[in-house]
Amino acid sequence: xxxxxxxCIGAGYVGGPTMxxxxxxxxxxxxxxxxxxxxxxxxxxxxxxxxxxxxxxxSEIIEKxxxxxxxxxxxxxxxxxxxxxxxxxxxxxxxxxxxxxxMAADLKYVENCAKDIAKYSKxxxxxxxxxxxxxxxxxxxxxxxxxxxxxxxxxILSNPEFLAEGTAIQDLFKSDRVLIGGNxxxxxxxxxxxxxxxxxxxxxxxxxxxxxxxxxxxAKLASNAMLAQRISSINxxxxxxxxxxxxxxELSKAIGMDHRIGPHFLKASVGFGGSCFKKDxxxxxxxxxxxxxxxxxxxxxxxxxxNNYQKIRFTETIIKYFExxxxxxxxxxxxxxxxxxxxxxRESASIFVAQKLFELGAKIDxxxxxxxxxxxxxxxxxxxxxxxxxxxxRVSIIDNHSSSVKYDAYVILTEYQEFKSLEIDPQxxxxxxxxxxxxxxxxxxx
Ligand code: NAD
Ligand code: UGA
Numbered sequence: 398x399x400x401x402x403x404x405c406i407g408a409g410y411v412g413g414p415t416m417x418x419x420x421x422x423x424x425x426x427x428x429x430x431x432x433x434x435x436x437x438x439x440x441x442x443x444x445x446x447x448x449x450x451x452x453x454x455x456s457e458i459i460e461k462x463x464x465x466x467x468x469x470x471x472x473x474x475x476x477x478x479x480x481x482x483x484x485x486x487x488x489x490x491x492x493x494x495x496x497x498x499x500m501a502a503d504l505k506y507v508e509n510c511a512k513d514i515a516k517y518s519k520x521x522x523x524x525x526x527x528x529x530x531x532x533x534x535x536x537x538x539x540x541x542x543x544x545x546x547x548x549x550x551x552x553i554l555s556n557p558e559f560l561a562e563g564t565a566i567q568d569l570f571k572s573d574r575v576l577i578g579g580n581x582x583x584x585x586x587x588x589x590x591x592x593x594x595x596x597x598x599x600x601x602x603x604x605x606x607x608x609x610x611x612x613x614x615x616a617k618l619a620s621n622a623m624l625a626q627r628i629s630s631i632n633x634x635x636x637x638x639x640x641x642x643x644x645x646x647e648l649s650k651a652i653g654m655d656h657r658i659g660p661h662f663l664k665a666s667v668g669f670g671g672s673c674f675k676k677d678x679x680x681x682x683x684x685x686x687x688x689x690x691x692x693x694x695x696x697x698x699x700x701x702x703x704n705n706y707q708k709i710r711f712t713e714t715i716i717k718y719f720e721x722x723x724x725x726x727x728x729x730x731x732x733x734x735x736x737x738x739x740x741x742x743r744e745s746a747s748i749f750v751a752q753k754l755f756e757l758g759a760k761i762d763x764x765x766x767x768x769x770x771x772x773x774x775x776x777x778x779x780x781x782x783x784x785x786x787x788x789x790x791r792v793s794i795i796d797n798h799s800s801s802v803k804y805d806a807y808v809i810l811t812e813y814q815e816f817k818s819l820e821i822d823p824q825x826x827x828x829x830x831x832x833x834x835x836x837x838x839x840x841x842x843x
Contacts, residue, residue, distance in 0.1 A: 398591045400426060400523075404480035406510045408432035408441055408469060410565070410672075410741060411527060411558050412486035413450045417458045418569040420467035422599040429468045429476040441469035451740040451767050454566035477517040482591065485510045486527040486558075491676045500683035502531055502676065511541040514551070521550040523588045527558055529677055531684055532615040552588035554579045555610045557617030562671065563738035575605045578613025618681050622697055625674040627662040629703035635665040635832050636710060645832055667750065667810060667829030668707040670735030672743035675701055708746050712753045715806060715827050724758035729804040731819075732811020732830075733765035733773055740767040742776055746829060747810040751792075752781045754808075760791045764798045766813060 405416045408430045420428045432438050440449040442463075445456040459467070470476060477483060487506040492498050507528055514524060524542065526535065535553045542551040555578035560568040575596045579589035593605050608616070631652075635645040645665040653660030669675075678701050685694035719726055735745035742748065747763075755761050763773055773794050774785045781788070800820045809816045812830040 398481070398587055400482045400591050400595060402426070402480040403428045403482045403484065404476040405430045405484040405486055405527070406432075406473065406476075406513070407484075407486035407488070407506075407528070408434070408437050408449070409486065409488065410450050410562060410739075411560070412484070413441065413448070414452055414455055414560065414565040415486065415527065415558060415569060416484070417455060417462060417467060418566065419595060420462040420465075421458050423595055424466055426595070427466050427468070429470055429472075429480070431470050431473045431476045433471065433473065435471055438469050438471050451738075452562070452565045453738055458566065473513055474517045477514055477522075478519060480522070481520070482523045482525065483514055484525045484527045484556075488672075489528045489530060489676070490672075491679055497683050500679045500686075502529075502680045502683075504530070504534065504537065507534070507538070508541060511538045515542050515545040518545060518549050518551070519547065521552075523552050523554060523591060525592065526553065526555045526614065529557055529617050529621070529673065530555075530614055531680055532611050532618070534614060535610045550584060552580070552584055553610065554588055554592055555613035555617075556592060557613060559617075559620065561736075562741055563736050570599065572600055572604060575600050576608065576613050576616060577605065578608045578610040580610060618677050618684075621674055621677040622681050622700065624662055625669055625678055625704070626697075626700045628664075628666065628669045628674075629700045629707075631663045631665050632668060632707040632832075633703050635707075664830075665832035666707075667711040667746040667832070668704040670743070670745040670747075672741065675704070675744055708749050711746075711827070711829050711832075712750050715750075715754065715808065716757060718806070718827075719757075722758070723754060726759045726805040727803075728754055728759045728761050728806045728808060729798060729802075730761060730763045731798065731807060731809045731816045732813060733763055733768045733776075734811050737812045738767070740769060740772065742768050742772055745776075745810070748776050748780045750808060750810060750829070752777075755781075755788060755792060761793070762798075762804070763792070763794045764796075765811065766815070770794045770796075 403426055405412045405428065412430055416428050416430045437449045440447055445460055448456055448459065485507055487510055489502045489504065489507060492501045492503040507530065514522065524538065535555060538553055557576055559572065577589055577592050579585045589607050596605055631649055634648060638645040638648060649663040649665065652658055653663050678697055682694045682698045685697065730747055730751050733742050733745060733747045734740065735742060751761055751763065777785050777788060807821055807826045809826065809828040809830055
């Protein structure tokens, strides 16, 4: 089956970059990315300097494909009708209320997509789970789709996304693997082939892995859990380093040189942030509990608990330095994003650290090269529990920083190189992205 028209529901950090790369590599396929957020679509169609997602290399691709075979629109109905293949790349946050609140993934956005697909489809569709979903979600989606009584065949595939923010374009071009889960039926395998053929335009065939739907759904959650687990493992050991005089960077290097372990994802830090690790592990914990696997659930839950512990431990180092009185201490927060080269601040450690320092009386300046001021204000309003107006006497968002302005402490929370080259007294620097410095510092002090 040759696919000529694709629709992607969800124009966020996954939908936008993923479809841009497919469009670039598949010039004969027309792709419409739709979203129910009008402002977001306006920005995708607007200036290349103001796209809603910042990723190195993204705007250059958008410039080439937008209006050629990539389109952004709010017309969800029209895009569904027209397409033979539909990706669902909507958000799957942790549920806030109801059964599983605080743990399970909220599937309402995916279910709403499925309802729209069922409502507007007039011909057979391949429906693809691009969002990260709990294992066996395809069953639920299938139930919703089958409510369409027009005798349409919906084939559901799982094709989770493994890109990391800040390197999304390079990850999409050189994926370690593309994972496609499909039904073992004839029509299921036909759908799998149609999607394999699209990726094969630029991904070597041996890197395209096909499995059954459940393995694919679960492999995504498991991959994120394993990545986050490495960070929590090394962060837990950083606490022991601080007690013993061992150096966590040296430890990481020594461990990572074992080829069975490997050197990546062993950088001790203030803790992982981002919209996915925490919510995906909590989702995994919930699934394990659901299936009565309480020991397994507790094992994975510990990854999130250590991450919280690390954020608190890092913040305590700063608080102790000021002997718990931060009244009128001037502190510069360097970096609001959860990692470099993204404008995304979801679950960023900065939100937590800055709030604690603020609540103890500090005056906070916040600088980030990519996160928009409005995003920082929204984070404070939503996460701190104060309106920005209530904090604005002691919190400012600044659009540049200079070594000539003096602070009582500099807290680096995003790993930009420019922050490392500031000419400031290293004793005043608390580097959440290079815990080793802090180790030296806390040992020197005790
Ligand atoms: P996002 O919040 O950036 O984007 C989701 C978009 O979907 C939003 O723009 C929202 O308005 C839109 N949307 C929600 N419901 C809709 C509906 N019914 N109709 C139309 N539009 C709708 O989310 P994201 O970061 O792109 O993540 C999407 C999924 O991909 C999640 O499941 C996430 O776990 C997974 N994922 C994310 C990343 C990442 O780096 N952000 C990487 C891999 C996988
Ligand atoms: C992560 C995964 O790496 C992607 O494969 C996955 O697709 C994605 O989640 C997702 O499902 O959303 P992302 O969260 O964008 O990607 O970025 P990472 O590079 O994984 O970094 C996550 C956090 O861990 C950052 O706060 C980073 O600073 C921190 N980190 C990373 C460490 O503290 N130490 C490390 O060694 C590596």
